[in-house]
Amino acid sequence: MTKNDGATNNSRIKNTSRNTFFGALMYLAKIVLQFVVRAFFNRYFISEYLGLNGLYTNILNVLSLAELGVGNAIVYSMYKPISENDTETIKSLVALYKKIYCIIGCVITVIGLALIPALPYLIKDVPDVDINLSVIYVLYLAQTVTGYFFAYRRSLVFAYQRNDIESKISFLAQFVLAVCQIVIMVVWKNYYAYVSSMVICNTLDAVLIFIISFKLFPEIKGKAAPLDKAISKKIAKNTGAMVCHKIGSAVVFSTDSIIISAFVSLTVLGLYSNYTLVTNALASAITLLVAAMKGSIGNLIATGDNEKSYKIFKALNLLMMWFIGFLFIGIMVCVQDFISILGGDSSKQLPYLTVVLICLNFYVTQSRTMANNFKECAGLFWNDRFKPLFEAGINLGLDLLLVYFMGINGVILATIISTVTVPLWVEPYVLYKNYFKQHLYKYFLQYIFYILSTAASFGVTFFACYFIPHGGIGWFILRVVICLILPNLVYLLIYFKTPEFTYLFSAVKALFDRFGNKRATAQPSIDSDTANENNLKAEEQQNYESDTQSD
Numbered sequence: 001m002t003k004n005d006g007a008t009n010n011s012r013i014k015n016t017s018r019n020t021f022f023g024a025l026m027y028l029a030k031i032v033l034q035f036v037v038r039a040f041f042n043r044y045f046i047s048e049y050l051g052l053n054g055l056y057t058n059i060l061n062v063l064s065l066a067e068l069g070v071g072n073a074i075v076y077s078m079y080k081p082i083s084e085n086d087t088e089t090i091k092s093l094v095a096l097y098k099k100i101y102c103i104i105g106c107v108i109t110v111i112g113l114a115l116i117p118a119l120p121y122l123i124k125d126v127p128d129v130d131i132n133l134s135v136i137y138v139l140y141l142a143q144t145v146t147g148y149f150f151a152y153r154r155s156l157v158f159a160y161q162r163n164d165i166e167s168k169i170s171f172l173a174q175f176v177l178a179v180c181q182i183v184i185m186v187v188w189k190n191y192y193a194y195v196s197s198m199v200i201c202n203t204l205d206a207v208l209i210f211i212i213s214f215k216l217f218p219e220i221k222g223k224a225a226p227l228d229k230a231i232s233k234k235i236a237k238n239t240g241a242m243v244c245h246k247i248g249s250a251v252v253f254s255t256d257s258i259i260i261s262a263f264v265s266l267t268v269l270g271l272y273s274n275y276t277l278v279t280n281a282l283a284s285a286i287t288l289l290v291a292a293m294k295g296s297i298g299n300l301i302a303t304g305d306n307e308k309s310y311k312i313f314k315a316l317n318l319l320m321m322w323f324i325g326f327l328f329i330g331i332m333v334c335v336q337d338f339i340s341i342l343g344g345d346s347s348k349q350l351p352y353l354t355v356v357l358i359c360l361n362f363y364v365t366q367s368r369t370m371a372n373n374f375k376e377c378a379g380l381f382w383n384d385r386f387k388p389l390f391e392a393g394i395n396l397g398l399d400l401l402l403v404y405f406m407g408i409n410g411v412i413l414a415t416i417i418s419t420v421t422v423p424l425w426v427e428p429y430v431l432y433k434n435y436f437k438q439h440l441y442k443y444f445l446q447y448i449f450y451i452l453s454t455a456a457s458f459g460v461t462f463f464a465c466y467f468i469p470h471g472g473i474g475w476f477i478l479r480v481v482i483c484l485i486l487p488n489l490v491y492l493l494i495y496f497k498t499p500e501f502t503y504l505f506s507a508v509k510a511l512f513d514r515f516g517n518k519r520a521t522a523q524p525s526i527d528s529d530t531a532n533e534n535n536l537k538a539e540e541q542q543n544y545e546s547d548t549q550s551d
Helices: 003-044 047-067 070-083 087-114 116-122 133-149 151-159 163-188 191-216 229-263 266-302 306-343 352-366 369-377 387-406 408-421 423-436 440-466 473-495 499-522 526-550
Strands: none
Touching: 003 047, 003 163, 003 266, 003 306, 047 087, 047 133, 047 229, 047 266, 070 087, 070 151, 070 229, 070 266, 070 369, 087 133, 087 151, 087 229, 116 133, 116 229, 133 151, 133 191, 151 163, 151 191, 151 266, 163 191, 163 266, 229 266, 229 387, 229 408, 266 306, 266 352, 266 369, 306 352, 306 369, 306 423, 306 440, 306 473, 306 499, 352 408, 369 423, 387 408, 387 423, 408 423, 423 440, 440 473
């Protein structure tokens, strides 16, 4: 390994470590704030308001199709010029990002306003509430659109692996929002003010990142030269592929709430949103971990060392599947009691069969994370461009069929089936064939091993918690403590002899050793002072003997 390679590797580890630390810290604080706000919401507002929140959020997620995936394609194109310190190319990419996102913001605004007359048809039983549903929708629309006009500078923060900055600003905005919303609910109980505070704080977050990005990257401003045609062509190709991915993602992950609202009820959607708050929070933890790694993975892939990338991928995939399995077990064992505490009583709970399906959907969806992340960082958008369309078609068709027979359970089951039948194998197939040049069966042998490990860990944990009574914060805390310790012990026993675990352990040990060496170098000890004094005395003695011999 050359000196530059070593420096690059150290920078990669440093950025990932910093991003992970600050991201995890801010994430935990934000999650606590979200659940505190939701606890107040369940006490001061009716479930139909929660249903509206889920419905409108998912409608706007569908409208985000207008983004077409161009953002990811442009950020991916920044990795190489950043590694080469090519400021002019970066400026050109940022200018393109700005132009496209301003257009997208305007398009979403126009289409979003045009949908207002159709809103009553997306709610099976329109609730008798003292609010104007269209006004609330416009506020949600404003919250979504605002970010598009500032997003082009945020892209630099991610491309330069400074996710820690984004985490801190996001937490500040979230904290202000939580305080405002709690005051609004307790003092005024006004839903209009509650939603308006979201618009204000979302704008605050976007503007702060916008301003700070100029201080972090002062050289990335001013008039940009026209973008190189080869880069423009590559972005256009990747964007064309990402269009399909955006369509698939919007249909699979954003239409469930719309279908539940239209075919089941807004009340059930409100109850369901309490569970998705939990799963989305945990999914955000996974996304946070991946986001902290993403810039480093992109930098690693840019070096062209496929063999090293494959070795690191297997190690990171073990880490990810361990983490996902641990979260899955925690939800299965603890979520019903948590929902009772969050909602004030057991009336906010859904049937346990529905909970099992929610947990399985979480596990299957998140288990794709690392393969999909490496695939994106390798720029393989085009190779599986039709995959999301098949996934979306299967999901939507099964949604409309199964919702009549199984209600909300049918909607969740449709998502699980569409995930297993298409992306679960297509994404690793594209990665292994086009980048790693490895046989796909190697991936699935490990995948099955991870599933069996999770099943064993869940069985042990479930049995340990089976005799613990339900109800009460004390018993809930006991379940949480068991779920924090027992699954990880089982995983450790299963994984500690695997090559992937050995690699991870060595990497972590090297990181701590490096940190310890830096501290030792930066802080001279008494021993080092004594050693210097002894060296000085020895030098004087040597000079004395030399003079004696001369005489």
